[in-house]
Each structure stands twice: as C-alpha cells, then as structure tokens.
Amino acid sequence: MTATPGQAAVAPADARRYRLSIDTGGTFTDGFVTDGDRSAQVKVDTTPDDPTEGFAACVAAAAGALGETVPAFLARASLVHFSSTIATNIVVQRTGADVGLLVTAGHEETLYGSGEQAGLLAGFVHPGAIRGVPEATGPDGAVQNPVDPAGLEAAVRELLEHGVHLVVISFARAHLNPANELAAKSLIETSYPRHYLGAIPLVLSSQLSLDPDDHARTALAVANAYIHPVLARSMYKAEDRLRAHKFRRPLLIINTDGSSTRVAKTRAIDTYNSGPSAGVLGAAIVARALGTAHVVTLDVGGTTTDVAHVSAATAPRSVSTGFGGLSLRHPAVALSSFGLGGGSVVTAGPGGGLAVGPRSAGAVPGPACFGLGGSEPTPTDVWLELGYLEPGEFLSGRRTLDPGSGRAALAALGSELGASPEEAALAALDAIHTTLATHMRAWAAGQPGLAGASPGSQSLFSYGGGGGLLAVPAAAALGIDEVVVFPQSSVFSAFGGSLLPIAHTYHAAVTDVSDAGAVGQALAGMLDRAARDMRAEGVPAQAALTAAVTLSDFTGQETTTAGSFPDMLSDPAAASVSLPGGGGRGRLSVRITAVSDPPLRPAGPGPGAPVTGTRKVRFADGVMEVPLASGLGCPGEPPVTGPAFLAAPDTTVFVPAGWTAEFGALGYGIVRRQGGDD
Known part of the structure; x- marks a missing residue:
C-alpha cells in the first residue's frame, strides 16, 4: 500500500x-x-x-x-x-517560560504562604515579575471588592516591561468564587485582544484547581505556566x-x-513524569490479567531506578507531585526513585569498600565501554567484563561496546583495591547488589501493604534497559520468590501507554452544595462539554463511556455517583448529586472515561531468527558457559533452569542458579525461586 x-x-x-x-x-x-x-x-x-x-x-x-x-x-x-x-x-534544565504573576494586593511577598514557600516558588517566577492587584473575595465567597481596572492595567504593563511571556492570575479565595479572576482576564483581553501580536496568554488558578489553599493553587498554576509554552x-x-x-x-x-x-x-x-507513570499504570493492567495481588515494579534506567507498589491491580497514587523542589498539590502515580542505574559510577572508599551511585556517567560520556571518553567504571562496564553483556549485541546491535575501555576503568579501580580487573569487577558486582538491596529494603519499609502480604501473593515486575540483570537480586532482597519479565521490557512505558483510555476531568465551583437544582444545572453544562470533547477525540458514538460525579464542600464532606455517561447526558437531573447535610460553597467534579480494555496478547519473540548459544560468564567460583534461551514471547516454551539468559529485544535478562523460568500464555517469563511459594 x-x-x-x-x-x-x-x-x-x-x-x-x-x-x-x-x-x-x-x-x-x-x-x-x-x-x-x-x-x-x-x-x-x-x-x-x-x-x-x-x-x-x-x-x-x-x-x-x-x-x-x-x-x-x-x-x-x-x-x-x-x-x-x-x-x-x-x-531540570530550568528552560521554562518567563512567567508573570498577579496576586491579591498585600500578598506579593508571601504568595499566600510562608517566606520559605515563596522562596521555593521563586525558581519558577522571578520576584520582580509579581504584582498585586486591589480586589477581595470574602470568606463566604461573595465579591467584596471588584478588580480595580486601573490597578490591573498598571500591574500588567509593568509585567510586560519586565519581559514576561505569559501571566498567571491567582487571587485569594478564588476557589470559592472565581468571578474576580474571570473579570481580570476579561479586562486584560480587552486591552490586549487575541488578534494582536501583543496578546497575552493567561492562566487562571481557578481553572486548574479549586484547592482551598491559596498558596497551593498558586504554585500549581505557576508550575503549569512555566512548562506550558515549550511543551505546547x-x-x-x-x-x-x-x-x-x-x-x-x-x-x-x-x-x-x-x-x-x-x-x-x-x-x-x-x-509531568508521564513516561515512568505509564509503566506503572501498564503494570497494574498486567497485574489484573495475571491475577497478582501485590506487585513491585522495578524500572532500571541509566541513572536511576524507579519502584512502586501496585496493589489489587491498582496503581499507587500520591496527592502531591515533586516538581523541581516544590511539592505541588497535584495527584500523581506514587513512584520512588534512587540513584542506581546502568551508568552509576562505582568508586572506592577510604576503607577499601565500594560505593555505587548516586553520581552517574550520564548518556554522555556514559559508561567507559561506550567509548565516548568516560573513564570511571559503571555497572554496564562490570556486566560487560564479567560476560553478562555481549559487545556486539548491546541495544540489538545499534551500539557496539568497547571491552578495552571498560576493562581499563576497572583496572584503575582494581589498582585502588590491590586487585585485578576481574577481581575488581566481581567486587563491584557485589557492591551493586548490596546497594540495590539497601535501597529496596529502605523503600519497602514505607510500604505497609506490602509487608503484610503473604509471599505467594507477591511478584516483582521488571522492565527498563537494566531491569533484567537486577530483577532477581531486587526480589531476593525483599523475600519475593517470583519475578515477571516481559518481551516488551525495554519499551514497557510505551507498552503501558498503549493500554490507557481516553478520559477527561472537569471541575466547577458551586454556590450551594445542598441545592440539587443548581448542582444539576452545573452538571448538565459539564456533561454537554464532555460530549463535545469526546467527539473531538474521535471516540465513536457507540463507545462505552462511563461517568463519575463527585460533589464536595470545603469541610471534607463528599459524595460520588457513577454510571453510564449516555444515560447521564440524556437525563442530567437523574444523575445530580447533593450534600443535604452540608451547605455553602463547594466544588463539582466529573470524570468521563471511554472504556478501553484492549486484550493483552502474546508479543512474539521479536524480529529475527530465534537466539540461541551460550555466553561465558565469570562467577566468583570460575567461568561458566551459560545458555541463552529464546522463550520470551513464546507461550508454552519449555522451562529454563538457571543459570541462563533469556533473549529479549534491547535488554538482557539473567536467571541465576536456584531460579527457573517458565513462559505463560502471554509469553511473559515467570521466574521463580526453586523451592519458593507457588
């Protein structure tokens, strides 16, 4: 075609x-x-x-x-x-937009928080690009003082002279009533119409969040504005x-x-951080298909390792997002990272012990064996020296590793230890596994749901370029007897992203949470907007769509109803929610999801002929010919007993002695400790 x-x-x-x-x-x-x-x-x-x-x-x-x-x-x-x-x-690189910020007059220095909080936000909006505007909304949500047009015009003019590229409007108590933020937006757009080159992009805090904490809402709006232009x-x-x-x-x-x-x-x-999050979200979908109650995800990259605990096929959630030193009030997948990856630098300490990471050789120059000028040993150099990696097969042959450069880095390390390059590599491998175990146990100590789970209900899902060489040591450190490895391991975040549904979330302020009629009217408008958005996404009219409607006040009361989106759209009044015991202002949220449950299918073994053969691997007790098996992606292939390698595109999976690998209906490798719980 x-x-x-x-x-x-x-x-x-x-x-x-x-x-x-x-x-x-x-x-x-x-x-x-x-x-x-x-x-x-x-x-x-x-x-x-x-x-x-x-x-x-x-x-x-x-x-x-x-x-x-x-x-x-x-x-x-x-x-x-x-x-x-x-x-x-x-x-990370601090290459975001020059942001201007308009706040309620009197809050220019504290930004509704402490001096320390305002100082952290200064990394994303310069203190000289903050102006106060005379306006006020009362604690009951009523506008006490409308926006002063002259004061607003002067503030905007000063921000433009400062060189800002877009302006955030974040007024006190806008979560109760966004009227003054909307009025300021209208006044600015009247002075700087969109059809002029001088039009000013505007971000309203109340359109991003109805968080009752004015500083938290301001920080979220500034962070969003900072990354918006480049990302768009x-x-x-x-x-x-x-x-x-x-x-x-x-x-x-x-x-x-x-x-x-x-x-x-x-x-x-x-x-923000959507790639690593997609891996965990995909792991939750796979966990549901496999019926695994507790999953530890292990994503090993070049610089860091990301871990998460998926429970009951549900990705872990956090109410906050780490953002360049800020803690934003924004929900995210709960991931933990530590500085250990294929490019982590291995160094000798004063007492002869070895440290691994958190400093990394990065992508450039990278590990010494990349041949790009790196001279310090890394796990990648160690794995190459000991035979776990083949020089011509790294990244499916797209990069040829240089054993001589890697060995030279290990020889330098060995000279500090009084050891040969081979002995230095074995000592470094022990240090890598010890460092990994320390990090894994420290993380697991903060996961009470994992600690209380029975061994037979736990599994470790390994992915990322280096995951296959560290998966079993990581599982062993936590007492987990089962590891799942994937044919899609090296592209698992992309694989996870392919499984995610189209969905939209909307929110609006309501004047009285106990007024079912007013809430229903707001809900009808949100449902109509959702219908237009889903059509624009290309979602078929016959697609299965669900809706979840949540109404909450600012005292902690909340109620939720869920059902068919088409049914709610045809009769919003029937789906309306209210808080009869509550009263006053609140927020209404609606999430519409196009139910997407693409079936998980065997991925196949990857391109090319089946990979077989052996690799010479140096262990502490000598060199051994270790077989290379091609069962990944091939359901029902004969089981493999370690030590063995499982062939996989763009990554290496090692099954050590005392462990076996079977290949399930989806072609995933199920690696189990011999004698462990089934």
Whole structure:
C-alpha cells in the first residue's frame, strides 16, 4: 500500500487498525505498536534539541517493522499515544517560560504562604515579575471588592516591561468564587485582544484547581505556566508531523492520572513524569490479567531506578507531585526513585569498600565501554567484563561496546583495591547488589501493604534497559520468590501507554452544595462539554463511556455517583448529586472515561531468527558457559533452569542458579525461586 506525495493512503474497509504508543526518554525514544494480532517494538535515539525528530523517526520505525510505508501505516492507525520527559527536562534544565504573576494586593511577598514557600516558588517566577492587584473575595465567597481596572492595567504593563511571556492570575479565595479572576482576564483581553501580536496568554488558578489553599493553587498554576509554552510547541509539532502524512485523528497525550487526551485538551502539568507513570499504570493492567495481588515494579534506567507498589491491580497514587523542589498539590502515580542505574559510577572508599551511585556517567560520556571518553567504571562496564553483556549485541546491535575501555576503568579501580580487573569487577558486582538491596529494603519499609502480604501473593515486575540483570537480586532482597519479565521490557512505558483510555476531568465551583437544582444545572453544562470533547477525540458514538460525579464542600464532606455517561447526558437531573447535610460553597467534579480494555496478547519473540548459544560468564567460583534461551514471547516454551539468559529485544535478562523460568500464555517469563511459594 503506497501513496503519492501529498495524497493520503486509503485503508481497506476490513483492514486492521494499528495502535501506536511512543515514549520519549532522555536517551531513547521507544515505540510499541499492535493491530490486535501482531505487535512490534522499536527504539530510536532521542533528539534533545527537537524531540519531535525522534518522535517522527519512531513512527517511521514502527511502520517499517510492520512492513508499511508511513502514509499507509498512518492511514490504518486508529490511535497514536505520546508520553515524554519533555516537561521533566524543562524543569531540570530550568528552560521554562518567563512567567508573570498577579496576586491579591498585600500578598506579593508571601504568595499566600510562608517566606520559605515563596522562596521555593521563586525558581519558577522571578520576584520582580509579581504584582498585586486591589480586589477581595470574602470568606463566604461573595465579591467584596471588584478588580480595580486601573490597578490591573498598571500591574500588567509593568509585567510586560519586565519581559514576561505569559501571566498567571491567582487571587485569594478564588476557589470559592472565581468571578474576580474571570473579570481580570476579561479586562486584560480587552486591552490586549487575541488578534494582536501583543496578546497575552493567561492562566487562571481557578481553572486548574479549586484547592482551598491559596498558596497551593498558586504554585500549581505557576508550575503549569512555566512548562506550558515549550511543551505546547513540541506537542503540536509532533501532531503536525502526523498530519503531514494525512493522519486525521488527534494525537493523544499520556497523562499521569492514567488517561490520554488530545493536545488541545491537555494541561501541561498533567504530562509531568508521564513516561515512568505509564509503566506503572501498564503494570497494574498486567497485574489484573495475571491475577497478582501485590506487585513491585522495578524500572532500571541509566541513572536511576524507579519502584512502586501496585496493589489489587491498582496503581499507587500520591496527592502531591515533586516538581523541581516544590511539592505541588497535584495527584500523581506514587513512584520512588534512587540513584542506581546502568551508568552509576562505582568508586572506592577510604576503607577499601565500594560505593555505587548516586553520581552517574550520564548518556554522555556514559559508561567507559561506550567509548565516548568516560573513564570511571559503571555497572554496564562490570556486566560487560564479567560476560553478562555481549559487545556486539548491546541495544540489538545499534551500539557496539568497547571491552578495552571498560576493562581499563576497572583496572584503575582494581589498582585502588590491590586487585585485578576481574577481581575488581566481581567486587563491584557485589557492591551493586548490596546497594540495590539497601535501597529496596529502605523503600519497602514505607510500604505497609506490602509487608503484610503473604509471599505467594507477591511478584516483582521488571522492565527498563537494566531491569533484567537486577530483577532477581531486587526480589531476593525483599523475600519475593517470583519475578515477571516481559518481551516488551525495554519499551514497557510505551507498552503501558498503549493500554490507557481516553478520559477527561472537569471541575466547577458551586454556590450551594445542598441545592440539587443548581448542582444539576452545573452538571448538565459539564456533561454537554464532555460530549463535545469526546467527539473531538474521535471516540465513536457507540463507545462505552462511563461517568463519575463527585460533589464536595470545603469541610471534607463528599459524595460520588457513577454510571453510564449516555444515560447521564440524556437525563442530567437523574444523575445530580447533593450534600443535604452540608451547605455553602463547594466544588463539582466529573470524570468521563471511554472504556478501553484492549486484550493483552502474546508479543512474539521479536524480529529475527530465534537466539540461541551460550555466553561465558565469570562467577566468583570460575567461568561458566551459560545458555541463552529464546522463550520470551513464546507461550508454552519449555522451562529454563538457571543459570541462563533469556533473549529479549534491547535488554538482557539473567536467571541465576536456584531460579527457573517458565513462559505463560502471554509469553511473559515467570521466574521463580526453586523451592519458593507457588
């Protein structure tokens, strides 16, 4: 199937539809694509200067993996998901927008919080770009003083002279009544109309959150504004690259709440850390399919390892998001990270002991064996020296490792220890496992639900480039006897993103939570807006849609009702909720979800002929020929007894002595301790 330049390829009516999910990380951009029967995974270099270059390369690689041209592939694509570290990188590198902030007069220095809180926020909005506006809303939500037009105009003019690129409006008590924020927005847009080049992008705190804490709401709005412009440019450019090949559906952005939304309806802050979150959310879906009650997820990258506890097939949630030193009142997947990865630097201490991380060699120069100028040993150098990695097979042959450079780094370490390079590598491997165990146990101590679980109900899900070499030591440190490894391990966040539904959440302030009529009127407007958004997302009219409606006041009372979205849309009054025992102002929230439960299918063993053979691995008691098995992705393959390697695209999975691997109905590797609980 081909298309002439500028002409869209036309998919046959009976053609299967492709679902593509792309995750842009710091070093690689990963893709997972499926048509329901076949699937493929691809990995290309991330392009930091313009992440959409790597995005486009990943689309092309996915099309090629299924034997399609890009136009033909996109003509048959029903969904394209995108998660990334773009927002994270903006914060780490401090390359966000120049933000201006308007607050209620008198709060310019404290920003409704303490001096310390205001100081932390100064990293994202310069104190010189903050102005106060005369206005006031009372504790009952009534407007006491409307916005002073002259004071507002002077404040905005000063912010523009300061060089801000967009303005946040965050007034005290706007959660009770956003009228003054809306009035300020209207006045500014009248002075700077949108059709002029001088139009000012505006962010209202009450449109992002109805949190009763004025400082928390302000911090969230500033953080969102800081990353918004760069993120918007990247997301729209990625979508434009798809449209250039006549892809007519919206690009769907992965959000940290487990949903996906089109670019135009995505809030910047909702994408923060979306890639790692997608891995945990995907793990929860897999846990449900496997019937595993308690899952520890282990995602090992080049610099850090991320861990989470999935309980009852539900991803863990946190009420706050860490954001460059800030703790934002914004829900997120509860992930913990520690500084241990394939690029962590191994150093000798004064007493002859070894330390691993948290300092990392990074992507450049990277481990010494990358041959890019690195001279300090890392776990990757250790694994190569001991035979766990093959020089020509790293990243499926896309990068050839340099054993000589890795050995030189270990020789330097050995000279400090009075040991040979081989002895230094074995000592470093012990230190890597000891450091891993220390981190895992420290994390698990804060997971009471995991500590009380029976051994037979626990499993560790391993993914990420280095997960397969650290999975069993991590599980052993926690007393877990079962590890699950995946054919999609090296692209698991992209795989997880492919499983997430389209969903939208809306909120509105209500004047009286006990007034069912007023609440019902607000709900009807929100449901109508949701219907328009779902149509714009390309959700079919016959799709199964659910709705959850929550009404709460600001004293902690809350009630929720859930049901069919079409039923609520046809009769909003029947779905209306109220708090008869409550009274006064509150907030109404609605979440609409397009129920999406794509079946999990065997991924297949990956491209190319089955991988077999052996690797020479150095253990403490000598060198051994360790077999390489190709059962991953192949349901029902014969079990494998360790020590053995399981072949997997772009990663290495090691089954040590005393453990066995079986291959279940989905082709996942189920690695169990011999003699452990089944």
